[in-house]
Amino acid sequence: MRVVATAGHVDHGKSSLVLALTGTDPDRFAEEKARGLTIDLGFAFTTLPSGVEVGFVDVPGHVRFLKNMLAGVGAVEVAVFVVAAAEGWMPQSEEHLRILELLGVRHGVVAVTKADLVDDDLLELALLDVEEHLIGSPLAGAPIVACDSLSRRGLDDFVHALDDMLATAPEAVDHARPRLWVDRVFAAKGSGTVVTGTLVGGAVGIDDELTIARLDRRVRVRGIESAHRRLERVGPGSRVALNLAGIDHHELHRGDALVRAGQWSLTRVVDVALHPVTHEPIPPRGRWQAYVGSGEHECRWRAFDAEDGSVRGARVTFAEALALAPGDRFVLRDPGRGETVAGAVVLDAEALGRIADAAARGSRPLGDRLVHARGWVARGALPRLAGCSPDDADALADATIAAGAASALGDWLVDPATLQAARAAARVAVDRLHRDQPLARGLELTVLADALRVDAERARLIADGTDGLVVEHGLVRDASRTVPTADTPDAVALVAALDASPFTPPTPGDIALARALVREGVLVDVNGVLFTRGAVDKARRLLVERFAITDTVSVGDARELLGSTRKYVVPLMEWFDANGVTRRRGDSRIAGPRLGTQL
Secondary structure, eight states: OEEEEEEESTTSSHHHHHHHHHSOOOOOSHHHHHHTOOOSOEEEEEEOTTSOEEEEEEOOOSGGGHHHHHHHHTTOSEEEEEEETTTOSOHHHHHHHHHHHHTTOOEEEEEEEOGGGSOHHHHHHHHHHHHHHHTTSTTTTOOEEEOOTTTOTTHHHHHHHHHHHHHHSOOOOOOSOOEEEEEEEEEETTTEEEEEEEEESSOEETTOEEEETTTTEEEEEEEEEETTEEESEEOSSEEEEEEEESSOGGGOOTTOEEEOTTTSEEEEEEEEEEEESSSSOOOSEEEEEEEETTEEEEEEEEEEEEETTEEEEEEEEEEEEEEEOTTOEEEEEETTTTEEEEEEEEEESSOOSOHHHHHHHHTSOHHHHHHHHHSEEEGGGHHHHHTSOHHHHHHHHHHHHHTTSOEEETTEEEOHHHHHHHHHHHHHHHHHHHHHOTTOOOEEHHHHHHHHTSOHHHHHHHHHTSTTEEEETTEEEETTSOOOGGGSHHHHHHHHHHHHSTTSOOOOSOHHHHHHHHHTTSEEEETTEEEEHHHHHHHHHHHHHHHTTOSOEEHHHHHHHHTOOHHHHHHHHHHHHHTTSEEEETTEEEEOTTTTSOO
């Protein structure tokens, strides 16, 4: 299916044209039929000679219902632009054309309607006038067809022009990231909540779980209908009705977005590029109405790229969360003056940092822009932040790295300046430790992570790539410092021998080596018996398990538990007593305050 929206001035024949093409009157309400005036969105379907199915979204042309017109064109990429031959170009003709341009609609057919109401000379003048007004717009060069819905004059030519145009216009792409801007909500008898809209970005199937962006609420798709047919699955670029389970229809409204959880930024603050409609200066801040998708939303905005009254960028804050991605377009209107002020293109759907820095990022490529704003971007988060499929996100990451705008570090993309500063800070932190604590083996990764304001894994990646630093056993040290005794071959062999019989350890042959390992914390001197650190902690864990089922443990119980003898068990239990793991009560032990603490 291809979705096509109408546009044009009030009473120029948009609804009559749709009725003539489809046999369906898109005016759904008695008031519309009585007044002969479209008030809200209407929908109709037809099949073109080529076999392409078209879903029409008919919009009102009266300025009082402009927000409904915006709701209808917010998710479409093809338009039928209508101008009546008898009246010619009118104010809403101009505004509708500007809105289509701001929303990125680049493909369409122009219908000069009511052709029977004028003679041939006036019709020719009307066609020339429309062609002149389209110069410089995205619809310049679009086919212009004179027609009349009542007599059906020119309708065959119009249908063929529409068919030819759709054959060349790009089809909706399945990025596996569906989004449905809701333009109608109702309760169907026997079915419950139903929403309609134009599906973009990906397919949806029955039993899929979706999220209502504004509410961050999960719902389940239990029914799908498109063009009056029940379907198991529907692809992007279709007019659809979804029957939802898990929410009442009163909780939803026009402008809500349904998306897959985790795939979209559910955001209130975005950075945008602005495209003013007029040459009048735009103030540096203010409140406007934003028309995003099918909804109308209050927003505040502050300019971050302005010169001589020309604002090229702004940070926009919405009153509620929206599902947005870079490249999304919306329209900004001044509610006080009732005028369309500008179009906006999202640069960053999760705007971060100082607004003063946003201007410098605005002209950068997408990957560069996202990484520069954040310093660190996880590869797994890139599809959501960039608004693309995982494959496209991988290509974007590779291109950003190749351009030198990001460094690859593990599963992260890092801004080069951020990485350089982090490595310098890591070097300073380790040097300070060695200076202040000469006997310290190294700086703990968790301590370094806190200093760098990153997690331990990123701290390790930073240290690993810093000249002169070495990461071993969770510690970061200067590479020129002596390697710890525990890392020597003799020490490794001794520890392995002790671990082979952890609770009946042999006496070490090299006492000096053993004492060095005790100082480094690898071995534990338990009243003259040397156990490995791992053996001591294993014994403590076994005691934890035993105390979970009994209140006391005797030496005999401990011998059985550890598979050892009194020679080793008695000093170990006394050591546990001294360190608070256990408490002696007569000939038995009870749990101590540090039983659950690793020593």
